[in-house]
Amino acid sequence: MIFNSLDFAIFLPIVFFLYWFVCNKTVARQNVLVVVASYVFYGWWDYRFLALILFSTIVDFGIGRLLLRTDVQKKRKLLLGISISINLGLLGFFKYYNFFADSFVDVFRFFGQTIQANTLDIILPVGISFYTFQTLSYTIDVYRKKLEPTSNFIEFAAFVSFFPQLVAGPIERATNLLPQFRQKRVFKYAEAMDGVYLVIWGLFKKVVIADNCAFFVNQIFNTPGQFSSLELFLGAVLFGFQIYGDFSGYSDIAIGTSRLFGLKLLTNFRFPYFSRDIAEFWRRWHISLSNWFRDYLYIPFGGSRGSKGEQIRNVFIIFLVSGLWHGANWTYVIWGGIHAILFLPLILFNAHKKYLVKTKMTSAQIPFMLLTFIMVTIAWIYFRSDTVDIANAYLGSLFYNLDVFSLDLFYNSSKSLLFSVISFTGILILLIMEFLNAKKGHEEVRLSFTTALGVMIIIVFMGTFKNPQDFIYFQF
Amino acid sequence: MKKFIKKTSVLLVLLLVVTQLVSFFSLYILRQSTFYKPNFLVNGLKRDNYDYVILGASTGLTTLDSKLIDSITNLQGVNLSMDDTNLASHYLMLKHFIAEGKTLKYCIIAPSNMSYNVSQTPLSNNDYRFLMYINRDYVLDHYSHFKSDTAKRLYYSKWFPFLGLSYYNTELFYPSLISAIKPHKRNRFDDLGNYSYPTHKNRMTKVKKKEAIVVSFESDYLKKIKLLCDAYQIKLICYLSPTESQPIDVYSKDYLFINHSNLIKNSDLFYDDIHVNGKGRQVASEAFSKVFMDIVE
Structure with a gap:
């Protein structure tokens, strides 16, 4: 279901009515409604993809619960690794399998070798990059003990599948959205x-x-x-x-x-x-993705600490991965690379924080x-x-x-x-x-x-x- | 919550009122104009009695030049063809013509050649051009015959014209603004409804001649046109326009037809595969006039 469709124009008032007038007695009812509405919204494209989102939800909910039960670092790392592998594995399979297979063949061809790679006829599930990153943020934050894992599956399912942002973001952070599904919601006119x-x-x-x-x-x-x-x-x-x-x-x-x-x-x-400047552009464009990469990739790599060389490496990693996140095509990788190059002078001259969003x-x-x-x-x-x-x-x-x-x-x-x-x-x-x-x-x-x-x-x-x-x- | 519902309701009602008013006004302006063929028929035709009318799609519009035909045959005709239309649209145009109190002796149907074989004719892409006459029963009836969302949108425009106007805003709303300034502006056709493609070709590659296919006049709407013509003592002629690569064989005892699908062999006289250019139009119109005169005599 897309926002600029008659379907959505009918769907939204119905869900709104049910949410505030029928399911308004308890938070739990409202959350159930959110999940049902979100699955209807998502299934409108292709009901088969619902299995994928449900699987992702079950896995990360389960891993969150297991992370709560153990303080053994090795075990915690293993659980985090499982979550990352499953989520990125799904993403890799549906989004990047053919890309890497083709690229592999091209590399061999470049060196004069001919190999065969079987590409698959795969339909890319709508919004998979968005909800995968969203669920990943949950397990990483739970692993880092920045977030208490939820014991309520419906609450978690509502967080993963919340229909307004499910297929194209903003990529929500569990720390922001999940607690909101616990609180009683009061209708505010303004x-x-x-x-x-x-x-x-x-x-x-x-x-x-x-x-x-x-x-x-x-x-x-x-x-x-x-x-x-x-x-x-x-x-x-x-x-x-x-x-x-x-x-x-x-x-x-x-x-x-x-x-x-x-x-x-x-x-x-x-x-x-x-x-x-370009640094400010990335503080203003697709902020939820930029922040995701900053918190889960850039800072763990050292961010803007360390030598200039390390900073430049980190900038390139972020932008190239960001490019690849957008699509399985070298055009996106080059697009990311161009932004990294445009960012370089700002890093070299320590000017990347010259224009903050609030700078007049x-x-x-x-x-x-x-x-x-x-x-x-x-x-x-x-x-x-x-x-x-x-x-x-x-x-x-x-x-x-x-x-x-x-x-x-x-x-x-x-x-x-x-x-x-x-x-x-x-x-x-x-x-x-x-x-x-x-x-x-x-x-x-x-x-x-x-x-x-x-x-x-x-x-x-x-x-x-x-x-x-x-x-x-x-x-x- | 009450305040919210009240305010959003007021917002929606105001939107509805304003867009309804603008839409009514747009359609009113178009009704007074000569911008599209249905308006041209009402406001732009100088005569009430015609010897012939050409009703067709882009092929009819660009192949048969009514000015040239008139000059050869000494008859009075007009070309009411519209691009991207089908036999259902031609049927509607004929009804529209008759409803305006005009008369004709020969109705020349010139759709795309394959339309004759379509047993279930869909709503054409340019049928919105009748929307300003939605209050006439035959137009409303026309839209009601189709099940598509577009047809429904056009049908409900009788009561909510903003539905049609918003969907076809570039095709209806903006032309209404132009017509408000220039009421006699016509949308790419002359004072007798003709239009010609330029002489250059629309593609570079040479097309391969295909096997002839058979047209057997199975169209549901062709039958309706025939019945309507019979009711008004109009003689129906089915015209098959020249194509560069697709010759047509016609078998029919029920319909009078002129098959010129294989008339032009010279590739330079075509604009694309199914449309002749300005020179081709002259050749086709002359050939048509000759056959037409034989029929008339």
Whole structure:
């Protein structure tokens, strides 16, 4: 079930009603409802995947209980190892088996050897990367004794499967979400209204920004050789807004929906395109994943302690793994590598903490924002391209092209012109709203009743409903 | 909770009111315009009596030039074809034509050639162009015949026009804005409903000639068109347009047909596999006129 569907528009009010009016007597009932609703939500794609999420839930719940019973370090390590192996094993099998098999064959071919590798016809379960990381965070935190393991299976199942964030995050931390499933939830008017407004804003980002930008992005990235340098550049820029609208829109809807149920999710995006350097970009983009990698990979490796060489190694590990997390394709690994390279000067000159999220924005910093945006945009070319060769060709055509300034694609037919107007108007509205909210120090766009109504009207008349695009991050 | 329900309800009601008003207004503007063929039929046709009308899909639109046919045959005709439509749409267009009190002697049906064999015709992609006439029974009836979600959305637009307007916002809402400024603007067709593809080819590779296939006029909607024509003493002619690679054999005693699927051999006269270009249109229209004159005489 996707958020921008009629199914969800019917599903959500039903669950909301049952949650607050039928199951409101006890927390346990509400949790059962959350689990049932989440399994219905997830099973809407393919009921067979439910077995996988149930298996993952049982394993990590069980390991959490076993970790509580023992203080023997060796045994605890073994249990943690089992959890990590099972979770990453599932992820590796469903997501990376074919990738590694193909890559293995390519390496042998490079050295003049021919080997056969059997690839499998595997369907990637929706959201597996998200809930795998979420359950892993639970066992790691229990292992580190930062979290008391729960003895309530339903509570844990609700934490793993909570439908708003199940398939595309934010990747919740057990320390944040799990305790909320223990507490009695009280309906708060202001919080719920904020949730509604955030859902509306998320829908705007998805159906007005992302899905309209897709009209040009798909054309340009399918045949990059046919377009001028300027069109290619705008294609990459539009993809930047498409993926931002798509992914942060999903997060907004997820966070807003959770608030309707009295549950607070982690912030996942904080106006990333106003970042003044790459380090700040990663403090504002997909924050739940960045923090996950920081806490469970970067810091255990030494983080920013140690020598410069070690710091650089740690940065590369984080970004390359982050790239691979996104998808089983070398394009993602290179995308991660580019970000690591862009990060390097900041590490070398100890400037990676120059711009924190709360550092005040000034107009003098606009050139740095633009520079960061352009660097991020260039990296998106690898993220969006199907293969490294296509991405290289795209970059080649961007910089070496006989046709430099043509913008035909954006106005060569009435349809193109219309989509140009809608896409760029939508982006302008987005940037203005975000800038105003960022200036006020908000973490998210806050709408008033009137602006919410205005945004909804814009959604109706500027949104894409006839050819809706899947949320991009579902594939991860 | 009460306050929350009240406020979200007010928000939804206001949204409904505003979008309904905008949608009613958009459809009203389109009803006054000549933007799409159904509006052109109502507001753009100068005559009430025609010798012939061409009802077709993109093939009918781009192959038969009613201006050229008129000049050769001395008849008066109009091309009411729309791209990406099928026989169900042509049936609706014929009803629309008759409902407007206009008359014709010959109805030339020119769908994509294979449409003749489709026994269960679906809703076509461009049937939303009749949405501004949703209050007319035959339009509502048309949408009600199909089971798809799109058809339902169009059907319920009678009461909630924002359903259709939001789904087809780029196709209906924005054209209504254009029509508000330029009421006589037509969506890529001339004053007699004609449109031509450019002379360049739409692809580089040469197509291979395929084996001829048989068209046997099994379409459910063709039967309906025939019945409607008979009821109004209109003579029905089924036209099969030239294709570059797919010759058609036709066997039918029930229908009068002109099979020009194999008429043009020269690849330079095609825009793509099933559409002729400007030059091809001239050749096809001249050939059609000749046969048509024989029928008329």
